Amino acid sequence: MLEKQPTTIRDAQGTLTVVFSEATTAPERVRCAKLASTAFGKSLSAEGYLEREEYLGNLPLARGAGWRFWSLTSADNSDVVLAMCKTLHRDLLVRDTDGATRQEQGYCICSVITDSGYRGRGLASVLLKHVAEWLDGAGHAKASMLYSDVGKFYVSKGWDVLDAFQSTLAVPPPIPREELDGLPKTRLLTIDDLPDLCERDVESLKNDFRNSEPAADTILVAVLPTSPLISWLQSRTDFMNAKTHGKVPKTKGTICDSAGAWMYWYHDLRHNKLIVQRVKLPKGQGEPAATQALAKLLLDTLDEAAKWGLQKVVLWNPGSELRSAMDFLAAKMKIDVTSEKRENSEIPCLRWRDGEKLNVTVWPNEFYGWS
Structure with a gap:
């Protein structure tokens, strides 16, 4: 199990200590989903969004460890989720520069969200830094992708913008x-x-x-x-x-x-x-x-x-x-x-293992890879 990792942020608003961890229990995931619903569930009721999360989590792609929830919680109260995201399993096919073709582990990063009362304090950066460390380590990811309306934000976090x-x-x-x-x-x-x-x-x-x-x-x-x-x-x-x-x-x-x-x-x-x-x-x-x-x-x-x-x-x-x-x-x-x-919606971004900057072409780069 991932060891919980505290981070202290000091800025003009004061000092804030957050704890990064994987949300593995049902209550922890529900708290994450409630935060995600404020940004990604506006077409559903709060109950409908939670119902959808439970339904999707039981599908073959997400079942077990296919769909994982990551969070930053308050060090003072672990029930308070300040930021969260998910990783969703992807099977990747890679043809390397040596001509070898093989299947690799990949992920899609989705539902990156910070509580509105804590935005501007770098919580998303802290969250993604820890997620990237997990991807490069225990996650055994060759690469990860995400789709964002603010693609340039993720470049400084290691995810490079692809053609859109x-x-x-x-x-x-x-x-x-x-x-x-x-x-x-x-x-x-x-x-x-x-x-x-x-x-x-x-x-x-x-x-x-x-x-x-x-x-x-x-x-x-x-x-x-x-x-x-x-x-x-x-x-x-x-x-x-x-x-x-x-x-x-x-x-x-x-x-x-x-x-x-x-x-x-x-x-x-x-x-x-x-x-x-x-x-x-x-x-x-x-x-x-x-x-x-x-x-x-x-x-x-x-x-x-x-x-x-x-x-x-x-x-x-x-x-x-x-x-x-x-x-x-x-x-x-x-x-x-x-x-x-596309300039401002669903911009695909890719990060290679350990943040390596390589000449990578994603092909095909179609909608089916989106989450």
Whole structure:
């Protein structure tokens, strides 16, 4: 068990001693969750947020030590949580500069929050310093990621900002069926389809990494789109949609079997958008077959968004294959596509073990890695 570590802060507001520790008991986690709810649970009641935390904590990705809570408590009263965050398990795939490819332990840092009465006193810095020490030690982390609206804040803490580009497709009026002639057939996915597809996706990514040829000094890293991770995110959005809108979409994506390509999506009913979580690109398809397969999958996302009255479809960091498909849709069907860099929301950041500054490329860098 992690030994509790006290830190004394002396500033213009006085002297404050805090204790860093892992919240392992149910009461400790509830106290952490109550603080987190003040920033991250505004769309839910306090009770609803605690219910969601308990529900998510029992899912395969988080069960046991997959989801850990870290806190700074008052040295005078351990029941008073002044700052907290969580670490959530990630399976990483790493291709090192020597060409070796292997699976490594990783984490996503989430729900970093300081009590409003203690902000500006460096508590988040103290918290993250201790969490980083745990990551480098007992956590056996090769790397960790976080997603933040204040990405630059984390640079001084050791997490470097990654690319944060996105493309947005405006949901069009119904497309005449004749416009779809010549495009490959697709079918919709349900939650039951995902485990097998995730397994195929993971093996395909491993093969891609083994056969990749990055620059000599570049390390390739991927968050593996495993079934526990994808299902955790799907379960999270299902819970939120049920609580905030009283309904849960049943379709989870679309697949083009002939091209070996598929997409998972994420219904964000609260923010009126459909987010593409993961795109499995076509294999063994030349042009224009690959472009047309991806275009048809994107049309399915637009159709799904329209069914739910959502205004847009969002993709993170689309590569050249997806950009070609979006260009195809813009030219052939006049679908409005906007591409831009995200500056102030969900900025991905990465920290390598021991804070090493290396030339690391995260690929793919899609929404499914987010928490």
